[in-house]
Amino acid sequence: MKIIARCLCVVFLILWGNVALACVIENTANSLKGAGEIYVASVTTIPAQVLVGKPFLVRVSVCSKNGQSFLGDIKINAMMPMHKHGMNYKPSVQKISDGTFEIKGFVFHMPGKWQYKIDLNQGDSSDKVLIDYKL
Amino acid sequence: MKILLGAATGLWALCGLAGTGVTAEIFSEQERAIIQSFGPWPLSLNADPSNNMSDNNAAIKLGKALFFDKRLSKNNDLSCADCHDPNNSFADGQALNSDHGDAIRNTPSLFNLRWSSWFGWGGEADSLWSQSIRPMLSPEEMALTGEKLRNLLDEDRLLASQIQQVSGVSIAAETDEVLFVLIGKLLAAYQETLVSEPTAFDRFRLAQETADLSSSKGFSNSAKRGLKIFIGDGRCFLCHFGPMLSNGEFGDIGISQFISKGKIDRGRYAGIKILKSSPFNRLGKYSDNPEKVEKTRTEHVTLQHKNWGEFKIPSLRNVSKTGPYMHNGSLATLADVVDFYSNLNEERLHTQGEAILKPLSLSDTEKEDLLSFLRTL
Numbered sequence: 001m002k003i004i005a006r007c008l009c010v011v012f013l014i015l016w017g018n019v020a021l022a023c024v025i026e027n028t029a030n031s032l033k034g035a036g037e038i039y040v041a042s043v044t045t046i047p048a049q050v051l052v053g054k055p056f057l058v059r060v061s062v063c064s065k066n067g068q069s070f071l072g073d074i075k076i077n078a079m080m081p082m083h084k085h086g087m088n089y090k091p092s093v094q095k096i097s098d099g100t101f102e103i104k105g106f107v108f109h110m111p112g113k114w115q116y117k118i119d120l121n122q123g124d125s126s127d128k129v130l131i132d133y134k135l
Numbered sequence: 136m137k138i139l140l141g142a143a144t145g146l147w148a149l150c151g152l153a154g155t156g157v158t159a160e161i162f163s164e165q166e167r168a169i170i171q172s173f174g175p176w177p178l179s180l181n182a183d184p185s186n187n188m189s190d191n192n193a194a195i196k197l198g199k200a201l202f203f204d205k206r207l208s209k210n211n212d213l214s215c216a217d218c219h220d221p222n223n224s225f226a227d228g229q230a231l232n233s234d235h236g237d238a239i240r241n242t243p244s245l246f247n248l249r250w251s252s253w254f255g256w257g258g259e260a261d262s263l264w265s266q267s268i269r270p271m272l273s274p275e276e277m278a279l280t281g282e283k284l285r286n287l288l289d290e291d292r293l294l295a296s297q298i299q300q301v302s303g304v305s306i307a308a309e310t311d312e313v314l315f316v317l318i319g320k321l322l323a324a325y326q327e328t329l330v331s332e333p334t335a336f337d338r339f340r341l342a343q344e345t346a347d348l349s350s351s352k353g354f355s356n357s358a359k360r361g362l363k364i365f366i367g368d369g370r371c372f373l374c375h376f377g378p379m380l381s382n383g384e385f386g387d388i389g390i391s392q393f394i395s396k397g398k399i400d401r402g403r404y405a406g407i408k409i410l411k412s413s414p415f416n417r418l419g420k421y422s423d424n425p426e427k428v429e430k431t432r433t434e435h436v437t438l439q440h441k442n443w444g445e446f447k448i449p450s451l452r453n454v455s456k457t458g459p460y461m462h463n464g465s466l467a468t469l470a471d472v473v474d475f476y477s478n479l480n481e482e483r484l485h486t487q488g489e490a491i492l493k494p495l496s497l498s499d500t501e502k503e504d505l506l507s508f509l510r511t512l
Contacts, residue, residue: 090435
């Protein structure tokens with residue numbers, strides 16, 4: 001009986017641990033989500049309403065598709081695919097915590113369709129997430 | 136083929152409009168939203184936190200006096216107002232000014248600069264006060280030296296006293312650089328007051344906003360068709376965006392970069408280098424209130440190959456009064472500008488240039504409509 005109870009306890013702890021560690025990306029009303037092959041990511045802007053020609057902050061949240069935390073680093077940029085040009089500014093990324101990044105230096109200087117390109121690197125694995133945004 | 140299709144689409148849109156008594160109803164929901172994005176005008180008048188003398192009445196008055204003061208030039212023969220003529224929209228009406236040396240860039244109007252983020256055709260400065268220092272120091276323009284400026288303030292004690300009183304800075308103990316910064320900030324305080332009046336287009340936009348169409352009678356049907364081109368197939372509004380009718384950034388539209396044999400104007404490429412190395416940029420010690428100053432652009436602007444030959448996208452407000460046009464004044468009239476975009480030479484555009492630039496292939500009527508609209512700005 002004691003052995004069964006111990007086993008149940010171990011199972012419970014494993015399940016509880018998995019639930020506690022399950023990674024969830026930021027998902028506010030203005031968050032945009034995208035997925036690569038391994039990871040999912042969201043982009044949240046501050047302010048929520050991006051204005052043409054005005055600087056804004058970007059917060060990126062990343063998790064693996066199987067709910068594991070993202071422990072790596074990112075690079076991020078944006079371009080207008082139809083115009084074949086990017087921004088005139090190079091964003092700077094600050095890691096806030098595992099899977100959470102704050103980026104300064106975004107300025108969308110034209111109205112239209114923009115696309116965030118997030119390059120993800122963790123150890124030997126790399127991935128790319130593209131997220132569209134209509135300004 | 137794509138160009139032909141684009142032109143055909145444009146003609147299709149216009150066929151139903153030309154000479155048919157166009158009314159505001161011809162604008163779609165999306166078009167009306169774009170039209171509203173060109174206002175309101177004027178924008179709110181916020182002081183520049185990087186300049187402690189911004190919006191200070193005494194500084195504005197003193198800055199205005201300095202703007203017309205020829206003693207700020209090496210030979211006491213050139214003031215700011217000599218090139219930025221108040222009777223000429225604060226421009227000079229010349230392609231390239233040759234009155235005081237051979238300028239290589241067209242003299243831009245000074246209206247509405249308080250809402251700019253970049254200054255100069257190459258964006259060499261990130262504040263109006265910093266930009267105001269440049270012509271004073273330029274050997275080709277006012278060629279003012281620190282010694283000459285100090286002598287002026289030694290001789291004109293009233294001026295020195297006024298500057299000290301307004302700025303709160305004891306100038307005798309300060310460096311030449313500080314003196315130039317003070318003069319630049321006073322000149323900027325005055326230039327911030329140069330705001331163009333609301334135009335026929337602004338009244339039309341407001342009429343659309345309030346649905347009071349009777350107050351847009353001065354806006355002709357031809358101008359409405361021109362507006363359609365501007366925000367439609369012409370794609371002009373992508374760069375000439377917002378109340379300033381400029382997104383404040385830079386573009387390469389295929390205008391020659393050659394100045395003379397062996398000399399090239401590198402435009403934004405050189406501008407970024409000058410900005411980054413300037414002691415007068417917003418990241419430097421002369422910028423006031425660093426905690427309040429927006430520095431994102433200056434911190435993050437990055438030199439890219441595409442910057443070569445890019446020049447500032449000018450505001451189109453008062454555009455009919457500010458010719459000749461382009462960074463080198465190479466297009467004499469607004470009609471020349473419309474012709475230029477109609478016949479755009481794609482081979483002259485860099486491969487990294489704007490993919491949105493295509494020849495507009497406008498008919499004579501369409502050109503006249505576009506001109507009619509531009510004259511309302």
